[in-house]
């Protein structure tokens with residue numbers, strides 16, 4: 001048994017298929033998911049945490065004066081659960097610099113584009129509007145910018161003539177579900193150097 005599993009927290013906003021991939025592939029092995037936090041009160045992802053007995057909590061913006069205060073409360077809760085790595089798995093809000101300072105070089109994100117191309121909330125639509133034929137997924141460290149932090153791993157797929165965003169997403173999903181757990185395992189095993 002691995003005595004020194006990395007305690008990770010996963011931040012979600014939606015369906016949580018990436019959370020599920022982490023539960024299935026990493027949880028209880030190289031890492032332990034010690035907490036799941038959502039900014040969306042009824043995010044289906046929370047049911048996945050509940051089902052697996054993982055502590056979860058909601059930190060919705062409107063419960064707090066501003067994002068800073070929300071992030072402070074969330075950081076506090078994640079700290080109480082001893083999270084050593086924070087994984088953004090479809091967490092659809094920016095994190096404050098204060099939050100990032102509390103977990104230096106320890107926040108990673110999965111994004112469905114080949115960054116630095118198409119950052120932001122609509123990467124697939126943006127790529128299609130551009131006539132892109134190569135799509136992909138990036139896992140990167142998070143800094144204060146929008147999808148700008150150092151890239152850890154990328155995987156691409158050529159989809160010539162792609163027009164339908166849902167179809168592209170369907171092709172990218174399995175890549176996300178492979179790449180994010182892989183990077184978390186590598187970090188847990190010390191095989192990824194912490195970004196400068």
Ligand code: GRF
Pocket residue numbers: 012013014015016017018019045089090091110111112176
């Ligand atoms: C993923 O496509 C992720 O890359 C994006 O939001 C989606 C979240 O999906 N940022 P899920 O909640 O993990 O199913």
